[in-house]
Structures are given as C-alpha cells and as structure tokens.
Amino acid sequence: MLFFSLIILILFNFIYSLDNGLGKTPQMGWNSWNHFGCSINETIIRSTTDALISTGLAQAGYTYVNIDDCWASSRDLKTNFIIPDPIGFPSGIASLADYVHSRGLLFGLYSDAGYNTCAGRPGSFGYEEIDAHVYAQWKVDYLKYDNCHSFLTNKTIKERYERMRDALNHTGRPIFYSACEWGDMLPALWFRTIANSWRTTGDINDDWLSMLLNIDINDLFADFAAPHGFNDPDMLEIGNGGMTLNEYRTHMSLWSITKAPLLIGCDVRTISKESLEILTNSEVIAVNQDSLGIQGKKKRIDLVYNTEVWAGPLADGSKAVLAFNRANNITQTILVLFTDLGWQLTSQVKVRDLWLHKDLGEFQGNYTAYNIESHGVQMLKMTLITL
Numbered sequence: 001m002l003f004f005s006l007i008i009l010i011l012f013n014f015i016y017s018l019d020n021g022l023g024k025t026p027q028m029g030w031n032s033w034n035h036f037g038c039s040i041n042e043t044i045i046r047s048t049t050d051a052l053i054s055t056g057l058a059q060a061g062y063t064y065v066n067i068d069d070c071w072a073s074s075r076d077l078k079t080n081f082i083i084p085d086p087i088g089f090p091s092g093i094a095s096l097a098d099y100v101h102s103r104g105l106l107f108g109l110y111s112d113a114g115y116n117t118c119a120g121r122p123g124s125f126g127y128e129e130i131d132a133h134v135y136a137q138w139k140v141d142y143l144k145y146d147n148c149h150s151f152l153t154n155k156t157i158k159e160r161y162e163r164m165r166d167a168l169n170h171t172g173r174p175i176f177y178s179a180c181e182w183g184d185m186l187p188a189l190w191f192r193t194i195a196n197s198w199r200t201t202g203d204i205n206d207d208w209l210s211m212l213l214n215i216d217i218n219d220l221f222a223d224f225a226a227p228h229g230f231n232d233p234d235m236l237e238i239g240n241g242g243m244t245l246n247e248y249r250t251h252m253s254l255w256s257i258t259k260a261p262l263l264i265g266c267d268v269r270t271i272s273k274e275s276l277e278i279l280t281n282s283e284v285i286a287v288n289q290d291s292l293g294i295q296g297k298k299k300r301i302d303l304v305y306n307t308e309v310w311a312g313p314l315a316d317g318s319k320a321v322l323a324f325n326r327a328n329n330i331t332q333t334i335l336v337l338f339t340d341l342g343w344q345l346t347s348q349v350k351v352r353d354l355w356l357h358k359d360l361g362e363f364q365g366n367y368t369a370y371n372i373e374s375h376g377v378q379m380l381k382m383t384l385i386t387l
C-alpha cells in the first residue's frame with residue numbers, strides 16, 4: 001500500500017510542477033552566505049560578478065549571482081516597501097541588479113517566510129505581494145526563501161511558501177523560487193508544485209562529515225527530483241578550505257551526479273587554480289546539467305570496506321557512475337557491477353573517466369576502479385555497446 005502510494009506520488013510529481021518555465025536543469029551560480037555570512041556589501045557583489053566572468057566560471061555555467069541574508073534593513077513606514085541596508089548597499093538593489101545584468105549574468109535575492117530573516121532582518125511574512133512586486137521592479141531573477149522566525153505566524157509551511165509562490169507569479173516576471181525550509185517537513189514529497197528547488201537538509205558546514213550527512217539525507221528523496229523541481233542538499237563549500245582538494249572533488253562529483261544545485265560558496269575573487277579546476281570540469285558539469293534531470297543515487301553500499309557505487313541515467317542512454325571510497329586512511333579498489341546499472345553480466349560497456357577526460361576502454365560484466373584514495377572518487381560515464 002505504501003509502495004503504491006509512493007508510485008502515485010512520484011507520477012503526480014512528474015506531471016505537475018511549478019509553472020514558471022525555470023529550473024529545467026539544476027540552477028548554477030554563486031551565493032554569498034558560505035564565505036561572507038552577513039559581511040556583504042555592493043562592492044563585494046560587483047567584484048564577485050566581475051570575478052565570475054574573468055575566472056571563466058560564468059562561461060562554465062555559473063550564471064546566478066545571489067545575495068543571501070543581510071541585504072535588507074527595514075521597511076518604509078508609509079509604503080511598507082523593503083529598504084536595502086544603506087551602509088552596505090548605498091546605490092540600492094536595482095542598480096546592483098542592473099550591473100549584474102550588464103555583465104550578462106542573473107541576479108538573486110534572499111528573504112524569509114517569517115517575521116524576520118535568520119539574521120534578524122525584516123521577513124516577508126504578511127508582505128509577500130509587496131516584496132515580490134519590488135523584486136520584480138528591481139529585475140530580480142531568483143529568490144531564496146528561508147524559514148526563520150515563522151513559528152508565531154501560526155501558519156503552515158505550505159501556506160507560507162505558497163503565498164510567496166503566488167506573489168512571485170502575480171508579478172508576471174519569471175523568478176526562480178528556491179525554498180529553504182531545511183527539509184523539516186519532507187518537502188521533496190510535496191514541494192514540486194510550490195518551488196523550483198527545495199532544501200532537503202540543514203545547513204552544510206565546510207567539513208567532510210557535514211557534506212556526507214547532507215548528501216546521504218538528500219539521497220533518500222532521489223525519486224522526487226525532476227526537471228523544474230530539484231532536491232537541494234545546500235550550497236558548495238569548494239574553495240573555503242575546510243576539506244582537502246580530494247574531498248572537494250568528491251563533493252563536486254556527488255552534487256553533480258545527484259542533480260543538486262551548483263551554487264559556489266567561496267570568495268571567487270581569490271579562488272585558487274585547483275578549486276577552479278574542480279568547479280569548471282566540463283564533463284562533470286554536463287552530468288549535472290543533463291537534460292533528463294534524473295537524480296543519481298546509491299546503487300551499492302559495501303559496509304565492510306566502506307565503499308559505495310552511485311549511478312544515474314543520462315539523456316543519451318548512458319549512465320553516470322561514481323566509485324566512492326568513504327573509508328579513512330586507506331586506498332581501495334571498487335567493483336562496479338553492470339547488473340547494478342540495469343545491464344547484464346554479459347553486457348559490453350564503454351567506460352570514460354570524466355575528471356580526466358579519458359576513455360578507459362571496453363569492459364564486460366563489470367568494471368574495477370583501482371587505487372581510489374581515501375575520501376576519493378572515480379567519476380565515470382558508461383555507455384552500453386551490447387547487452
């Protein structure tokens with residue numbers, strides 16, 4: 001019975017989604033929070049916009065420039081219009097959005113479905129129509145909508161998030177709607193008609209265990225992701241320094257194969273060459289942006305060796321595959337069985353290493369990934385030749 005209900009729910013999900021034309025593939029861009037927190041201003045956003053272009057990140061697909069919490073200060077007493085922080089944003093949000101647009105990128109803002117944002121700035125609850133109207137006037141392209149200070153509203157998450165969805169729709173401007181209720185009410189099961197993406201987890205931290213916790217929780221909801229509505233295990237930490245380069249490459253691989261939003265969270269004005277290489281690998285990004293939009297998931301877990309095989313289908317009929325060594329301090333060999341990918345013991349399969357842009361040859365029945373470092377992955381594309 002539960003199984004049957006789940007099938008119905010999944011079918012429903014694929015038929016109906018938020019009808020604003022956005023989010024056909026997971027959103028890509030930059031967000032201020034993971035690196036800057038509340039210490040943001042218009043100078044930082046402008047120079048970040050420039051850096052996204054000069055580093056080639058924009059060219060690689062990272063097109064949204066999103067300001068997180070702390071841009072707003074108060075409301076106009078007469079009109080109730082939201083007022084940007086006059087110290088950090090003296091030129092106003094409209095001129096900042098114009099600047100981002102003039103450089104060919106898209107502009108995102110943040111608000112909250114409660115009385116205040118998480119950092120205590122004015123929230124949008126009760127002001128949804130006014131705020132959406134102002135965002136559209138400013139030519140905002142994206143809204144991340146948080147869930148702090150909402151308990152005393154006595155309104156459900158559904159009602160509060162639908163209010164802003166409808167307000168954004170009433171503006172007539174397509175605005176990407178990114179819901180951030182931290183996965184509390186299992187939004188993957190019912191947010192598809194409300195938002196373009198929904199957080200499935202609490203906030204990520206820049207460390208290995210936090211990254212794993214978020215992607216493991218996110219995996220539980222894999223079947224509910226599809227074009228125009230994706231699971232969001234939170235933003236990237238690559239470049240912030242709390243993990244090794246090997247771990248950041250794993251972070252990028254996991255986010256890509258699971259069709260997670262790719263929102264850079266470091267200071268791209270001072271980004272290292274190594275972090276840039278991780279963020280801009282074209283074949284890895286292509287898995288994330290594949291038009292099929294089906295979330296890859298864990299296909300096999302080996303609890304003895306602490307290794308995993310993740311996989312998901314791609315539009316051209318091939319599979320993206322991750323051979324993942326979760327173990328600490330030991331380099332391991334990981335076996336990928338083609339039967340785990342929906343193929344057979346006799347299947348002949350062509351294998352390509354996506355990080356290295358290198359064809360590895362043809363294999364029958366299985367593929368062995370050798371010498372996978374602790375906390376490392378091999379990310380592969382497998383194409384069936386004969387079943």
Ligand SMILES: *[C@@H]1O[C@H](CO)[C@@H](O)[C@H](O)[C@H]1NC(C)=O
Binds near residue numbers: 019020168172173174
């Ligand atoms: C508003 O919603 C209607 C009905 O779902 C949809 O057709 C339209 O494209 C939406 N407009 C915007 C700007 O999201």
Ligand SMILES: *[C@@H]1O[C@H](CO)[C@@H](O)[C@H](O)[C@H]1NC(C)=O
Binds near residue numbers: 041
């Ligand atoms: C923004 O912050 C930077 C670094 O703290 C500072 O140099 C710059 O003057 C600030 N700009 C504004 C508009 O506050």
Ligand SMILES: *[C@@H]1O[C@H](CO)[C@@H](O)[C@H](O)[C@H]1NC(C)=O
Binds near residue numbers: 152153154
């Ligand atoms: C929410 O419910 C509490 C307890 O019933 C009540 O005291 C409070 O006034 C309500 N708040 C709103 C905004 O309705």
Ligand SMILES: *[C@@H]1O[C@H](CO)[C@@H](O)[C@H](O)[C@H]1NC(C)=O
Binds near residue numbers: 328329
């Ligand atoms: C890995 O091994 C090194 C050197 O033996 C040790 O210092 C470190 O604590 C180990 N790390 C883990 C996660 O076990």
Ligand SMILES: *[C@@H]1O[C@H](CO)[C@@H](O)[C@H](O)[C@H]1NC(C)=O
Binds near residue numbers: 364366
């Ligand atoms: C893997 O495939 C090879 C032939 O391609 C076969 O000899 C071997 O037994 C297979 N291993 C497993 C574990 O199935």
